Amino acid sequence: MTRTADVVIIGGGVNGLACAYNLAKRGMQNIVVLERGYIGIGATGRCGAGIRQQWGLEENIILARESVRIFEQLSDEIGFNIFFRQGGYLILIFDEEEYQLVSKTIPLQNDLGVPTKMLTPGEIGDFVPGVNLDGLLGGAYCPTDGTAYPYAVLWGYGEAAKRRGVDIRVKTEVLSVSHHRDSGYEVVTADDTFRTPRIVNVAGAYTKNIAAMLGIDIPTQPHRHEIAVTESLKSFLEPMIISITKGFYFSQSLRGEIVGGIGDDNETPSFSTDSSPDFLFRYAASLRQTLPALGNVRIIRQWAGLYDMSPDARPIIGTVDDIEGYYHACGFSGHGFMLSPVVSQLLSELITTGSTSLPIDSLNLRRFSQGDLVKDPYVVG
Amino acid sequence: MAKKILCHCEDVETEELYSALRQGYGDLETLKRYTGIGTGKCQGKCCFIQTLRLLHDMVTRTGGMEREATGPKDLMIDPDDIRVPTLRPPVLPLRIKDIVEGERGEP
Amino acid sequence: MKPRSVNFFFENRRLSGQAGDSIAKALFDAGVKTLSYSVKYKRPRSVHCARGRCVMCHMEVDGVPGVPTCITPVEDGMRVRREDFRPFFAPLLIFAVRAISFPAGFYYRMFTKPAFLRNLFLGSLRRMAGVGRLRVDRAVTTSAADNPVSTTTLKPRYDMVVIGAGLAGMSAAYSAARGGASVLLVDEYHTPGGHSIGFHGEHEIASIRDDLVAKTWGHSSIDFRTKTTAHAFYPPHTLLLGPVGPNDGERRAASQSLGTNLPRRPESLSAMHRVEAANFIFATGAYDIIPLFDDNDTPGILGERAIRLLIERDKLIPGSRAVAYGTGPALYDLSRFLLHHNIAIAAVVDAGEPVAADDRELPNDIQRIYHSRVSRAAGREWLSSVRVTHRDAATGRGSRDTTIACDLLCIAFEGQGAYELAYQAGFKFEFSPHPIQENNVMLPSTRTLHSENGVSFFVVGELAGQRSWRDKVTAGEEAAAKTLQRLQASEKD
Numbered sequence: 001m002t003r004t005a006d007v008v009i010i011g012g013g014v015n016g017l018a019c020a021y022n023l024a025k026r027g028m029q030n031i032v033v034l035e036r037g038y039i040g041i042g043a044t045g046r047c048g049a050g051i052r053q054q055w056g057l058e059e060n061i062i063l064a065r066e067s068v069r070i071f072e073q074l075s076d077e078i079g080f081n082i083f084f085r086q087g088g089y090l091i092l093i094f095d096e097e098e099y100q101l102v103s104k105t106i107p108l109q110n111d112l113g114v115p116t117k118m119l120t121p122g123e124i125g126d127f128v129p130g131v132n133l134d135g136l137l138g139g140a141y142c143p144t145d146g147t148a149y150p151y152a153v154l155w156g157y158g159e160a161a162k163r164r165g166v167d168i169r170v171k172t173e174v175l176s177v178s179h180h181r182d183s184g185y186e187v188v189t190a191d192d193t194f195r196t197p198r199i200v201n202v203a204g205a206y207t208k209n210i211a212a213m214l215g216i217d218i219p220t221q222p223h224r225h226e227i228a229v230t231e232s233l234k235s236f237l238e239p240m241i242i243s244i245t246k247g248f249y250f251s252q253s254l255r256g257e258i259v260g261g262i263g264d265d266n267e268t269p270s271f272s273t274d275s276s277p278d279f280l281f282r283y284a285a286s287l288r289q290t291l292p293a294l295g296n297v298r299i300i301r302q303w304a305g306l307y308d309m310s311p312d313a314r315p316i317i318g319t320v321d322d323i324e325g326y327y328h329a330c331g332f333s334g335h336g337f338m339l340s341p342v343v344s345q346l347l348s349e350l351i352t353t354g355s356t357s358l359p360i361d362s363l364n365l366r367r368f369s370q371g372d373l374v375k376d377p378y379v380v381g
Numbered sequence: 382m383a384k385k386i387l388c389h390c391e392d393v394e395t396e397e398l399y400s401a402l403r404q405g406y407g408d409l410e411t412l413k414r415y416t417g418i419g420t421g422k423c424q425g426k427c428c429f430i431q432t433l434r435l436l437h438d439m440v441t442r443t444g445g446m447e448r449e450a451t452g453p454k455d456l457m458i459d460p461d462d463i464r465v466p467t468l469r470p471p472v473l474p475l476r477i478k479d480i481v482e483g484e485r486g487e488p
Numbered sequence: 489m490k491p492r493s494v495n496f497f498f499e500n501r502r503l504s505g506q507a508g509d510s511i512a513k514a515l516f517d518a519g520v521k522t523l524s525y526s527v528k529y530k531r532p533r534s535v536h537c538a539r540g541r542c543v544m545c546h547m548e549v550d551g552v553p554g555v556p557t558c559i560t561p562v563e564d565g566m567r568v569r570r571e572d573f574r575p576f577f578a579p580l581l582i583f584a585v586r587a588i589s590f591p592a593g594f595y596y597r598m599f600t601k602p603a604f605l606r607n608l609f610l611g612s613l614r615r616m617a618g619v620g621r622l623r624v625d626r627a628v629t630t631s632a633a634d635n636p637v638s639t640t641t642l643k644p645r646y647d648m649v650v651i652g653a654g655l656a657g658m659s660a661a662y663s664a665a666r667g668g669a670s671v672l673l674v675d676e677y678h679t680p681g682g683h684s685i686g687f688h689g690e691h692e693i694a695s696i697r698d699d700l701v702a703k704t705w706g707h708s709s710i711d712f713r714t715k716t717t718a719h720a721f722y723p724p725h726t727l728l729l730g731p732v733g734p735n736d737g738e739r740r741a742a743s744q745s746l747g748t749n750l751p752r753r754p755e756s757l758s759a760m761h762r763v764e765a766a767n768f769i770f771a772t773g774a775y776d777i778i779p780l781f782d783d784n785d786t787p788g789i790l791g792e793r794a795i796r797l798l799i800e801r802d803k804l805i806p807g808s809r810a811v812a813y814g815t816g817p818a819l820y821d822l823s824r825f826l827l828h829h830n831i832a833i834a835a836v837v838d839a840g841e842p843v844a845a846d847d848r849e850l851p852n853d854i855q856r857i858y859h860s861r862v863s864r865a866a867g868r869e870w871l872s873s874v875r876v877t878h879r880d881a882a883t884g885r886g887s888r889d890t891t892i893a894c895d896l897l898c899i900a901f902e903g904q905g906a907y908e909l910a911y912q913a914g915f916k917f918e919f920s921p922h923p924i925q926e927n928n929v930m931l932p933s934t935r936t937l938h939s940e941n942g943v944s945f946f947v948v949g950e951l952a953g954q955r956s957w958r959d960k961v962t963a964g965e966e967a968a969a970k971t972l973q974r975l976q977a978s979e980k981d
Contacts, residue, residue, distance in 0.1 A: 038408045045414075076601040085610060130624030151414050152596055155406075170408065171459070231422050231474055231554050232527075234572070234618040254610065256618025275470050277722050277762060284480035293624045295481065296552045298474030300422055303467075382587045383782035383864060384529065389536070390543045392528035394589065395780060401592035416592045421527075422543045422554070426775055430904045433919045434928045435780075441921075465907065465917040465930055470720030470728070472908040473540070474554070479730065480760065 005167075005196040006030040007351065008187045010174050010210055011203035013044040014150065014337055015329050017157040017168070018344030019200055021078070024164035026352045031166045032194060034187070036173035040154050042204045044337055046273075046305025048227055048249060048261055050240050051338040052089040052145040053114040056105050056377040059362060060314070061112045063342055066358065068144060070341035080156030082148045083254045088239040089145035090119070090128065092136060092290070095245050099137045101377055106140060116142040128237065130293045147240060147251050150337055174203075177213045184325060198325035200347065205271065205306035207330035216320055219368050220331045221269035221309045225261060226279040228302040230294075232256030241290065244380050248286040258297065262286050263380060273304040307334040312373035317343055317363040318350060327351055328365075333379065387435075388428035390421020398435060402458070409436075409462035419466065422474055433463050496566040511557035511568055512545050513804040521787060522869050523547055523557060524570055527619055530585050532869045534787030535806065538794040541775065544785075546619070547571060553620020558802075571619050646672040646711070648767040648971050649727060651718045651909060654682020655693075655957055656949030657771030658700040659964030665709035667972040672763065673704060674716040674729060679801075680705070682773045683903075683950060684957070686796030686825060693957050700961075718772075719760075721912040724941035727768070730760040766978075767944050767971045770910040771964065774903025774950035779926040782864040788871025792822045792900040799829050807896030811874050813837040813862050814900030815924055818955070820846030822900040827851070834894045837862060837876050839901075840924045861926075862897065863889070871895055901926040905951035913937065913945045920953070929953065935963075936970070944974055 006028055009016045012035025020033050035041070051071060053064040071084045093099045102118070109116045119127065121136045158168060169189075176188045177199065184197040201210050205222035212218075233256045241260075242249035250260025262283045280302055288295045310316055310331030317329045327350065329336075329343050336343075346356045367373065384394040393416050401407075406415040409432075418432055419425025440458050491506040498520060505514030512523060512535050522532040523545045536544035540556040548569045549555040557568070599609035650661045653675035661673040679685060684697040704710050713729075720728040776791020778784055788807060790798070792814070798804045809832045812823045820843055823836050827850075835855040842858050850856075857876055864875040873893045880887035907917050907930060914937055917930040931953045937945040946967035949960045 038410045040414070041410070073603070075606055076603065079597070079600050081596045081598070081600050081606065081610070083610065085614070130622075130628060133629045155415070155596070230477075231620065232618045233553060234621045235614050236622055236624055254614050254617060256614075274723060275720070277720070277726060277728055280470070280475075280720075280728075281480060284477045288477050288481050291624070292628050292630055293622055295478035296476065297622060298422075298476050298554060299471065299480070300424060300474045301469050302471070303469045382589065384531075384589070384785075385780045385782060386526075386531075386785040387780065389526070389533075389785055392526040392531070393592075394529075396589050397592040404593065406592070422546070423541055424908075426541055426906075426908075427777060427904075430777055430928065430930055431780055433930070434925060437919055437921060437928070438925070463919045465911060468908050468911045470722065470912060472719055473717065475719055475730075 001191070002193045002195060003032075004030070005032040005194050007032070007198050007200060008185065008194050008196045009033045009200040009202060010177070010187070011035065011042070011201070011207070012039050012168060012170060013042045013202065013204055014154055014157065014340040015202040015344055016200070017154055017161055018340050019202060019329075019347050020166045020168070021157045021161040021164070022344050022348035023351060024161055024166050026348055028352060029165065031161075032196075033161070033166060033168045034172045034174055034189060035168070035170045038170055039158055039168070040151055043305045043308070044150050044154055044340075046227065046303060047150055047337045048251075048259060049147045049150050049253070049337065050089070050145075050242075050249060050251065051084075051148060052142065052240070054089055054091060054109060054116055054140060054142050054145065054378060056101070057314075057374065058108065058112065059359070060376050060378075061109055061114055062358065063339055065112060065114055067339050067342040068146075070345065071146075071148060074153070074156070074341060078156045078160035080152065080159060082152045082156050084146060084148040085254060086144050086146035087251070088141055088143040090124070090239040090241050091140040092124075092241060092243045093138050093140065094135050094243065096137065098245055102140045105378075109142070114142055115144060116140055128239065128241070128291075130236075130291050131241070132290055132292055141239065145240065147253070149254065153337070153340075174210060177210060179214055179323070179326070198327065198351065200351070201326070201328040202330065204330070204336070205308040207308065207328055211328065214323065214326065216323065216326070216365075218316065218328075218330060218365065219311055220316070222271050223267050223269060223307040223309045224272050224274075224304050225263065225267075225307045225334060226276065226283070226302060226304045227259065227261040228280065228283055228299050230258040230297045230299050233258070233297065237291075242380055243290075244378060246286060247380055248283065248290070249380060250287060258287070258294065260287070269309075271306065273306065275302050275304055307332075308336070309333045311368060312375045313379045314376065315339065315343065315363055316365050317346065317360050318365070320365055387431050388416075388418040388421065388425075390423050391417035393418050393428070395435065398432065407458050407462075409464070409466055413466050424468070425466065429465060437463050494562055494564040494566075496562055496564065496568060498568050499570070505562045507562075509562050510802050510804070511547070511549065511555075511560050511562045511566070513802045514562040515557070515568070516804055516806070522570075525572065526785070527572075528590065529588075531785060532787055533785065534870070535798065535804075536790065536794065537776065538790075538797040538802070543619075548620060551623040553622055558798075571621065646670050646763070646765050647975055648672070648769065648968075649763055649765045650674070650769045650771060651727070652682060652771035652773055652949065653680035653704070653712070653714070654771055654773050654949055654960070655684055655697060655700060656954065656960040656964040657682070657769065658704045659961040660769045660771060660946075660948060660968045661710050661712075661964075662700060662703045662707065663965045663968035664971055665704075665707050667968065669709065669968075669972060669975060671710045672713070672765070673710055674713045674718060676715070676717040678715055680712075680714060682771075683793065686800045687821070688828065691821070696957050696961065718909055721768075721909045723912070723914065724939055725764050725766065725943045727763045727765070727909075728760065729763055766942060767974065768913065769946045769948060769964075769967050769971070770913070770951055771949045772906040772909060772951050774905050776899065777901060777904050777926070777929075778899060779862075779901065781862050784865060786865040786867050786871050787869065788867060788895055789865060789897045789899065791903075792818060792825075792898060793903065795822070795896075795898050796825065805829065805831070807871075807894075808832060809834050809894050810896035810898050811835050811837060811862070811876075811892055811894045812898050812900065813839070815840040815927065816900075816902070816955075817843050817846055818900040818902075819843075820850065822898055823850055823854070826898060831896065834892050835876070839926060857890070865897060871897060902929050902955065903950055904929050905931070905947075905953070907932070907951060910945070910947050910951060914939060915945065915947060944971065946970070
């Protein structure tokens with residue numbers, strides 16, 4: 001059956017649902033979200049739930065800061081508890097070079113309103129009981145960073161969008177997308193064909209596949225990233241603990257589980273989300289090294305999701321030159337969940353008004369053809 | 382008050398399953414996460430089959446004597462969802478120390 | 489030889505037990521039956537699966553949270569306590585919590601505003617969540633190795649790996665070995681036999697099992713490892729094995745109860761191992777499934793596998809007057825097992841049609857109730873009675889209730905296959921409806937799987953829905969024959 005829509009959003013992850021909600025809130029009608037599986041089957045539902053503002057580049061810090069401001073009142077706004085908890089992020093530093101870099105970046109973060117401070121190993125020991133101080137030079141701590149429950153964010157945005165009339169279709173895979181100069185876009189699924197003047201392509205690691213249907217080349221690569229969760233324990237761990245150089249992170253969820261992962265430099269691009277034994281061994285070793293008491297805790301489940309890696313590990317957001325009515329947000333390189341509130345808001349501004357309240361030009365796809373890529377030194381894994 | 386416990390690890394009773402269905406969380410993977418069924422230490426060894434049984438009874442309108450009178454009547458349950466949800470390693474909770482050291486160390 | 493006695497602490501009490509016993513058994517001997525309280529409704533819980541799978545007997549032992557006390561041996565000086573058991577949980581409060589029924593996801597919709605109330609709410613949820621308490625020191629400095637001890641790969645590569653040494657697994661291993669294949673056969677328990685443990689001399693299963701144990705245990709082509717758990721299967725061909733798992737506590741030589749004197753030999757693996765092979769046979773058996781009825785988590789409700797393990801392995805007799813509930817031959821096997829161990833049977837409740845031949849073997853004076861279901865359990869901290877609802881044969885509806893006093897409800901329906909490894913290897917499991925709801929299980933849609941990487945998988949035994957010993961043995965032989973064919977074909981290439 002052929003249907004028409006004012007906008008078709010491809011991808012029912014956090015960026016898709018949040019974008020649908022923000023568009024509906026701005027008065028747009030006839031919004032359709034297409035999701036190939038269930039809500040959260042992709043990277044959102046598999047992510048580590050962290051939300052941090054400690055970045056090295058000014059624009060990343062600003063985006064993250066604005067995201068946190070939205071997260072702070074999001075439960076209230078959408079009437080759904082997203083379990084946002086500002087337990088802070090503690091970046092453990094074991095490396096002199098990293099220590100210098102972080103020390104230099106903290107003033108920049110402070111100037112932009114992010115209250116990061118450097119803790120000495122002694123202060124870390126008092127703050128996080130049980131942490132192994134061996135080889136530790138210090139730690140950068142930002143108390144307003146935190147975590148939220150990704151599924152609650154999805155369901156909350158989803159319910160709020162539905163209340164505003166958004167049509168969210170699960171188990172609906174996009175089979176093809178084509179663009180016609182006069183009639184706009186045609187999005188074909190197994191049951192329906194949607195005609196729409198604009199599409200929002202937010203399909204995570206699959207965004208490039210959808211874009212390819214329209215002849216757009218997005219230089220991102222899917223990378224498997226694995227995570228594991230332990231049995232639930234009484235709360236004892238306040239912040240999210242990460243190490244940029246060692247590539248691991250873990251935090252205690254509101255349910256009491258320790259959720260975390262570790263990056264793998266040897267990972268080759270693929271759409272595989274299989275579990276691997278290597279990850280289990282490396283992650284267990286890093287947990288026990290960092291917080292030896294965790295040796296007595298049991299891992300109950302490991303899983304994997306896809307990072308959509310862009311060449312400079314920064315997101316690709318906005319329009320594509322010379323292609324009308326096409327918007328996308330991808331290449332989040334593992335940080336899509338934490339940026340989704342602000343990115344979806346900016347996208348909806350762009351779609352409804354043609355401009356954004358924060359500059360996103362430097363995140364446009366065209367940067368890859370212009371060269372000059374700047375990588376954020378704070379990227380983990 | 383009597384409860385029919387569906388998931389022992391997370392202490393989920395059948396009423397909670399119905400309540401999730403009523404709220405529109407009918408997809409199997411979503412149901413699992415929304416109610417907590419099968420997300421505890423045993424990872425669904427006992428509760429998945431019972432959950433599927435309840436969904437199956439609701440889809441087929443069978444269930445004989447123990448037909449859940451309290452169960453919602455008109456829910457959209459996808460028959461394709463009456464299958465095993467994704468199972469990931471490990472099979473049993475595995476102690477971090479055991480993984481790292483490779484053998485059982487004393488606590 | 490008289491067992492050594494050990495002293496241990498349970499909360500503020502000093503108790504004594506016998507070396508070699510599980511913690512749960514030692515606590516039961518001392519009259520402590522409530523081992524934990526459930527996470528949300530604070531309902532009393534006790535031993536349930538008896539194999540380290542469920543959470544009902546998890547306790548804090550020597551500061552370590554979540555220890556499965558049904559399979560962990562009691563030791564001198566051990567400090568055992570119930571988790572999340574706080575004295576200020578006044579009886580009235582517990583009563584209130586138990587009486588509430590929380591709608592699913594209520595915490596997503598409560599106190600979303602204002603912010604201070606929301607934060608207060610989230611804070612208290614965070615305090616209430618979780619079960620075990622991890623003891624963390626204030627600060628630690630250890631230079632423990634950053635890298636994991638590298639796991640070794642078991643060598644040489646085996647022609648075939650069999651997981652589970654029940655009737656089907658042992659039969660597969662023996663047939664393959666006889667045909668010239670080198671086989672690794674692993675089982676998580678100290679004693680091979682799987683579900684057939686607990687069947688005694690008079691039963692034909694016992695002699696089949698003893699025969700298979702004798703043939704496989706000493707076979708030169710079979711590397712037979714008991715007390716070895718298969719922790720995960722990682723496609724395409726890696727199995728993660730380890731000595732840790734539910735075998736931890738089984739120091740009591742359960743082989744005594746088999747009537748087979750197994751020779752002593754190094755059995756378990758000493759570390760985590762990865763095994764790679766081209767042929768895997770999953771014979772992982774099944775779990776007890778407790779049906780849904782009111783208060784079906786009351787302590788004293790046990791599946792047939794659990795009760796066999798508790799009695800045979802741990803010498804833990806959890807009650808004296810049982811209702812046996814289930815259907816099919818397994819129900820009557822269970823009833824005979826209970827009688828064999830001097831547990832009185834208050835009633836045999838058959839959810840379906842009785843098995844005439846088996847039924848005749850039970851003493852006449854035992855009450856039988858056919859076409860009926862247990863619809864409710866009662867008892868505060870331990871089971872005191874069950875309500876049985878008779879089904880009217882004509883309408884299929886419940887017609888009248890009977891309450892039967894008992895302190896055990898032993899349940900023998902079809903077990904759900906332990907499908908985790910087979911699922912991870914790629915088998916699809918489908919819901920298989922049965923006229924008797926409690927017998928619904930998930931079964932693999934195929935019994936053989938050939939991966940594109942050239943690895944073959946078979947599911948046999950209870951995992952594949954085979955219930956009789958003949959079917960299990962035959963399935964094992966067939967899987968072995970197919971594997972041998974494959975091996976011969978690959979030799980020719």
